[in-house]
Amino acid sequence: MGSTGHHHHESAPVNLTKSNLMFVALSALLLGGIGYSLRGATAVDGLFATLLLAPLFGFLFNGLRFRSPNAMLSGTVATLAAFVSFVCSVLLVVKMSGAGGAPLSAQFFDWMVVGDLSVSAGFLVDKISAIMILVITGVGTLIHLFSVGYMSHDERPSKYFAYLNLFLFNMLLLVLGDNLLVMFVGWEGVGLCSYLLIGFWFSDSEKAAAGMKAFITNRIGDAGFLLGIFTLFFLFGTVNFSEINMRAVQFGIESGWAGPMTLACLFLFIGATGKSAQIPLYVWLPDAMAGPTPVSALIHAATMVTAGVYMIVRLNPLFLAAPNVLHVVAVVGGVTAVMAASIGLTQWDIKKVLAYSTVSQLGYMFLAAGVGAFGAAMFHLMTHAFFKALMFLGSGSVIHAMNGEQDIRKMGALQKKLPITYGTFFLGWLAIIGMPPFAGFFSKDEILWLSFHSPLGHWSLWLLGLIGAVMTAFYMTRLMALTFWGKSRVPAGVNPHESPLSMTIPLMVLGLLSVIGGWIGIPHVIGHALHVPNVLEHWLEGAIHGIPGLQPGSAATEIALMGISVSLAGISAIAAFTCYVRRPELPGHLAARVRGLYDLVSNKYFVDEFYFGKLINPLVEGSRNLWAYVDVNFIDRGTYLVSDMVRGVGSVARTVQNGNLQQYALYIALGVAATLFLVMR
């Protein structure tokens, strides 16, 4: 006993010194990089460099010692890296708004110059990406902090934090890139990190498969994204965002379906449906819940999945020039919102419910973008990042407390056991079902109002949004009821306990943001009465084109619609409360009444089965047939013929190559002589 303790004492300082040394070396590298970029450059360049390099540094630090089981050190470094990024983001945004809101940019080097194509490693903070970097690094820091506690029992915390920091780096590339190609690098990078983190516990083959599913589904979208880039480059000769947007405005509005801009936007939108989990490529996101829960919060709720929305908002003048695509975006968004919400009604896994909820909320963002309300899309993106990250982290806290149990049928009455988690989750619940004055209310109602009122919108889109909102209120209340209220169904032997402070602090901060996050975008009808301005709208002015032909709406209509959606959501929540707390036997009866429909919905409309039966398996089968007939009979025969000929010639030439080095040298000498002879002639 004494000897092991002694041994432990001896080995610990050695490890510490080693990592300290590495830390010093890496810090020197980082500082060198910052110093280099600061040398003779502006402070803006340095801020950009630090903002981007800090997570990369964290990745290198943790990646190089990925076997280390020291969650405390890895987590601290990773969290600090994220925090440094956050500070830089704040400084950049302050600098930008101080300079009258003109975009700040930094050009580090020419990345590639090929013919007409000239791409620089250029980065840009304008008012759109400002929101994004604040959300990414801010929420990211909180989630890193949460992970320190959450991953404390894991075998490979360093690897986890390395991936998390790499993700942050790539996400910042995606958001800050001033051209499509830099964005694409980040786009692929976040896809990679998503894959690595979904399959983080890859020894479980189901989780590994979920990672692959996410990766491959995203590839389909990425192919569309690439085609979009090609089309835009072909059309405009540039991949730079500001130039594309400028040219798109010059080109004017394209009304047909086959125009180049329409095509490019459609391709880009396919990319967006992959990354942001919209119909038809949403199937990967629910499976992505196989990853650690903080990952679901960061990547699959708050940041990465919003990349598609961000891309469309970033290219808003282009999309406005192709209104047909905007209709597609709106319809896809609206239908996704309703469909995902309906699936969410029937799920029993706490994370699956949240995943479908995310798909549904992303649908709202696309709905907003589709009716031209890009500002509302960004607004909802931000508030959603707050409350959904909060709910995911809350569910992580619950799962942590339940020793890994995710089935809400085995929970119940956790409000006493997990008071802080419950309290913060409660705030997130109020926010997502759209109760005033919580964050979700303002952003969702702005979307609903504009989808009704915008010239690009339609009352049917509003109706889709309303149905989605009602369903959201129902399934979220159901989730609350089954998890925190009612009678305890916790299995014997599980003793739920409140999580440590490092996990509850992020919850509290996000809870606060879920309450007040919406106040920056208070609609005029309410703001007018309260004398508060709509800060967000004012902020985004100039960066985002207004909806063309938008008339000032009637305040009465807006308030009426607001009243309808809030009261319906409230009724729906009360109904859910009644079903799951007061009369727990009721849902079973209802489900039995509409058995067929219930099965259809709870099996997620058999979309996965449809994909496998009608698309993937025929494709595999067809490829196999092609291989068995065409490849074996023709292509292989041809290549064998060629190889036989080569082998015949080679067997003659082979005698020259006998391994005698000096003979080789002689060949060289003869070759030199021959060359010189030719030169002389």
Add this chain to the structure above:
Amino acid sequence: MLELADYTFYFLAALVLISGIAVITAQNPIFSALWLALTMIGVAGIFVSLDAWFVAGVQLIVYAGAVMVLFVMVIMLFDLRHEIHAFSRGILSGFLKLASAGIVLGLIVGTVYRSAETVFAPPPVETDKMADVTKALANTLFTKYIFSFEVIGVLLLVIAIGAVTLSRIRGGTHASHD
């Protein structure tokens, strides 16, 4: 009229060539090594005659010093004796080798005399102080060629690791299992 510089050149050229011939004809490798050292010194002298003092110094220190010591060390390590068959055998290949070497020499010399017009006087060195040439050299090396310089550094590291790895192998794939 021939000047002192010309005589110096002929003296150094003779030194280089005679010791060069001795390198490739000496039966005992240790003598080859010593002759090679003399060749290096001669080449350093040639560098001096071309006003490249710093390179000449490096030539003496690195080549005639370090590299030669490395050779001699290895030879001592092997304890090589007088070799009876110092040259590889084969009449045809031997003839071909001599012939190709002769042809190459002839062709190079021919090319030199046909292509380059004879340049007698080199442009005067603007500064005739050693330090200034060295300074100019350093300026070029560390600005225009800095990237190559770094790459060469990395290459040296790779080589050093490679050489160590090689010397740690015991017998390789042909190791006898005794």
Add this chain to the structure above:
Amino acid sequence: MPAMTEALLKVSLNHYLVLSAILFTLGMLGVLLRKNVIVILMSIELMLNAVNITFIAFSRYSGNIDGQVMVFFVMTIAAAEAAVGLALAVLIFKRFKEVNIRYFEHLRG
């Protein structure tokens, strides 16, 4: 002394180039004819030195310092090559107790 002979003997760039060519050929002969790996390596050094002479000569006669930089690089490569070559020679010696170049035939696949 006749003017013609003197013109030939007066040292010029060509003299350096010819000296370099001869030294290069000597090294080449060493590589082609000697059996001892170490002597072959030395012959390679001879060839590299011959090249260095041309670099320096051209550098001097064109008044361009870049040639001298190249010599640095050549020297570095030469030192690296000697290190690896000698390490290989040591290996061969350990195995065969001799450093004959023919033993390198055993290196093939």
